[in-house]
Amino acid sequence: MKRHYTSALSQAFGKLASKEHSPKVQKIINTTYVRMMGLDMSEFESPESYSTLNALFTRKFTTMRPFSHDPKCMISPCDSLITECGTIHQNLALQIKGMSYSVDGVLGESIGAEAKKAVHDGVFVNFYLSPRDYHRYHAPIDMTVLSATHIPGKLYPVNIPSLKKQVDLFIENERVVLECLSNEGKRFFLILVGALNVGKMEVGFEPRIDTNTVLTPSHYAYADLQLKKGDDFGCFQMGSTIVMLCEPGMIDLGVAAGENVKFAQTIATITS
Incomplete structure (x- = not known):
């Protein structure tokens, strides 16, 4: 694939x-x-202590x-606005009210058909991290990571107007797809979606993933x-989005679209 102009702009930034x-x-x-x-820098070092803006x-x-260590409590993986959440209807989840996207499409070709089908009719949550948010992401539950897939793409903005x-x-934007299992054996996905000015999406356990650089x-x-x-x-090196897709019956969601959530906040109950 050819590099999109949004990637070049993001690299420059x-x-x-x-x-x-x-x-x-x-x-x-x-400052x-x-x-x-x-x-809000109350949980961090003073602004002048950081050697670069990044x-x-x-x-x-x-x-x-x-955060709650109750194994039945799922916590938010990040500080964010929940732009949409709810039930996946067969293969479709909401990008925003009135606009759907294909779950199979966002997961990409490297994820097997059975793994994709496992989350059909399940639950989705879209977490939008704005430039003012804390940019790191965390495991929402005790989990096993089965695979990590890097899918190069464009870097359109992911804010509400976009x-x-x-x-x-x-589906158009660059992303990293993490295929995971809960302790109960339920499948779920965490999808890190790139955006304009997100020069990098770092995956600490997989240094071979090099986003906004590698085109394959x-x-x-x-x-x-x-x-x-x-x-x-x-972490994201600027604000972006995390999409979570869960197998049916895995969680009972306790938040709604339009809510601001914080990392470590309980957002769902593990039901099986």
């Missing part, structure tokens, strides 16, 4: 965001960004947020890759 300036200049850049975007984007907590006008946005798909299977609830497994 990524280089600017990763540039180190003098401490005085960097302090001005960081200005924090003020303009309204970032380091500020991908900041880590000074102290881990507490969701309303760009058909098949989640890649697929990696694992024999015994375990993540514990709350584990940090990577």
Whole structure:
């Protein structure tokens, strides 16, 4: 595939965001960004401590947020706005109200037909991370990662106006698909969707995935890759979206579209 202009723009932004300036200049850049975007830095180091704007984007907590360790509680994997959620109707989930996308399409060709079918008629949640949000993502439950697939693509914006006008946005955009199992053996997927100015989507356990650089798909299977609830497994280098697709009967969702959620907040109950 050829590189799309949105990828080139995002690469350029990524280089600017990763540039180190003098401490005085960097302090001005960081504090200005924090003020303009309204970032809450109470759980993080002071803005001037970050050596680049990208380091500020991908900041880590000074102290881990507490969350429920009840194995029946699923927590939000990120700080975000839930743009849509609900039931997958056979093979269709909502991108935004009135606009559907194909679950099979967003999962891509490397995921087997039976694995795709497992989440038909299940539950989906779309988590949108704005530029002001904490950009790291975490395991929502104790889980086994079966595979990670990188699907190159475009990098259209994923904000509400774009969701309303760009058909098949989640399928058009670059993404990383994580195929997972719960402790109860239920299949679910976490799909990291790239967006404009997201220079990179980092997957901590799979350094071979190099987003917004490699133009050919890649697929990696694992024999015994375990993540514990709350584990940090990577970050977006700007705001973007995570799509979660769950097998029918796996969860009882406790949130609704339009809600803002925080990483570590309980969002669902594991039912089986």
